[in-house]
Amino acid sequence: MTASHDSRNEELISLVARCAIRDQAALKTLFERTGPYLNAVVYRIVKSDDVAKDVLQEAFLQIWNNAGTYRPHLANPLTWMASIARYRALDRLEVEQRLRERFVSADHEYSLDEHVSHHNPEHDASASQLKFNLHRCLLALSDNIKRSVELAYLYGYSREEIAQTFSTNTNTVKSWLHRGAERLKLCLETNQ
Amino acid sequence: MSGNESVDSHLSHDVLAFEYVTGVLRGEERRVFERLLHTNDSLADQVRFWEEQLMQLSDETDVRTPDADLWKNIQVRLNATTAHSEPVLTSKSLWPRWFMWAMPSLAVMVLAFSFLLFPPLKKTSGPNADYVAVLTDPQGAARLTVLTATSGKQLWLKWDSLNIAPEKNLQLWAVSKSDKQIRPLGVFAQTDIAQLELTKANWRLIKDAESLILTEEDVGGSPIDEPSDIVLAKGVCVLLAKLESAI
Numbered sequence: 001m002t003a004s005h006d007s008r009n010e011e012l013i014s015l016v017a018r019c020a021i022r023d024q025a026a027l028k029t030l031f032e033r034t035g036p037y038l039n040a041v042v043y044r045i046v047k048s049d050d051v052a053k054d055v056l057q058e059a060f061l062q063i064w065n066n067a068g069t070y071r072p073h074l075a076n077p078l079t080w081m082a083s084i085a086r087y088r089a090l091d092r093l094e095v096e097q098r099l100r101e102r103f104v105s106a107d108h109e110y111s112l113d114e115h116v117s118h119h120n121p122e123h124d125a126s127a128s129q130l131k132f133n134l135h136r137c138l139l140a141l142s143d144n145i146k147r148s149v150e151l152a153y154l155y156g157y158s159r160e161e162i163a164q165t166f167s168t169n170t171n172t173v174k175s176w177l178h179r180g181a182e183r184l185k186l187c188l189e190t191n192q
Numbered sequence: 193m194s195g196n197e198s199v200d201s202h203l204s205h206d207v208l209a210f211e212y213v214t215g216v217l218r219g220e221e222r223r224v225f226e227r228l229l230h231t232n233d234s235l236a237d238q239v240r241f242w243e244e245q246l247m248q249l250s251d252e253t254d255v256r257t258p259d260a261d262l263w264k265n266i267q268v269r270l271n272a273t274t275a276h277s278e279p280v281l282t283s284k285s286l287w288p289r290w291f292m293w294a295m296p297s298l299a300v301m302v303l304a305f306s307f308l309l310f311p312p313l314k315k316t317s318g319p320n321a322d323y324v325a326v327l328t329d330p331q332g333a334a335r336l337t338v339l340t341a342t343s344g345k346q347l348w349l350k351w352d353s354l355n356i357a358p359e360k361n362l363q364l365w366a367v368s369k370s371d372k373q374i375r376p377l378g379v380f381a382q383t384d385i386a387q388l389e390l391t392k393a394n395w396r397l398i399k400d401a402e403s404l405i406l407t408e409e410d411v412g413g414s415p416i417d418e419p420s421d422i423v424l425a426k427g428v429c430v431l432l433a434k435l436e437s438a439i
Contacts, residue, residue, distance in 0.1 A: 027270070036256060039258040053265075128248065134245055
């Protein structure tokens with residue numbers, strides 16, 4: 001972790017702590033500091049500004065309500081908040097049950113490739129050892145597994161949507177993801 | 193999948209946690225997993241592991257400005273909720289009501305706060321806190337959090353945006369529970385001191401303290417061993433061990 005990363009974390013932890021004692025100004029600062037990032041996380045999944053707005057609102061209300069349960073020795077503050085935002089986005093996807101067309105879009109395919117190409121382990125190492133390890137371990141997986149993980153985590157793809165993307169069946173995707181989880185865990189633990 | 197058993201038995205917890213965090217567990221599978229998560233600490237650990245690891249997939253510099261009205265909407269929702277339920281710290285002064293706060297609820301908040309403010313991400317590196325006080329300013333903003341750790345041998349200090357005037361020091365005081373006397377605990381020229389060794393006498397003062405206060409004093413601390421009128425922050429002192437067993 002870099003010094004600036006640690007200092008950012010400390011600031012976020014303090015802000016979450018103040019939310020726990022019902023300091024609205026702290027939530028506002030938290031919103032200002034993390035809202036744009038969390039909005040991007042949510043938007044990637046729900047693909048709609050209106051829906052992202054609703055989801056982010058729910059996420060910040062949950063951050064406010066759950067601030068007292070946050071434990072900094074168990075989770076990085078941004079991870080804790082991003083997880084809340086992602087789960088609320090996934091809930092929303094389920095509620096809406098709407099067909100998403102993004103995975104057939106050529107533009108989107110391009111952006112995925114672009115995204116993957118940004119994962120340069122040497123560059124990431126300077127930002128975070130965790131990031132470096134994850135990307136090194138992902139690179140050791142087959143391309144289909146690696147991209148399935150990214151599509152699910154970053155873009156909220158279901159197994160069925162991943163299967164459509166790769167023109168395969170859902171059971172194959174399940175098997176990719178199971179294998180991916182096992183190999184990733186082994187690799188990450190070995191490199192810790 | 194139709195129940196806990198099916199979620200539990202098909203796959204290792206590791207794989208299920210991975211599927212939950214990536215988001216491919218949907219519908220009933222997801223709900224069953226979430227129920228299981230509430231009662232299974234090891235599963236919760238696995239989920240946290242994957243949340244932390246997979247978080248590295250997303251680029252923190254990839255941002256999207258939220259809608260301009262969003263904060264206002266959140267604020268409206270917060271105020272609608274809190275108007276009927278709980279106190280909210282705002283810019284209005286809470287100073288006069290300081291010690292009117294109900295002790296039990298404040299103690300619980302302080303406990304939560306204490307866990308939050310010392311942020312080691314490794315489970316073993318945090319202070320094993322005994323007593324804690326969150327000292328807040330007249331506007332209710334936390335300025336200093338004080339923890340005693342390792343059975344009173346050390347004082348941990350977490351400072352927050354507190355400037356010391358030129359040629360002034362800060363002094364920390366303990367207000368006794370038993371005789372209400374205010375006694376000095378330490379003088380600080382800078383706010384970058386994170387840990388202090390505690391003398392036995394100071395440890396006794398903290399054990400007996402109902403609250404701590406932070407004042408501005410001349411260099412070297414109050415010459416008469418009494419706090420000045422410039423009280424920068426104060427906070428109730430709570431014994432964590434008792435609280436933890438009470439919660």
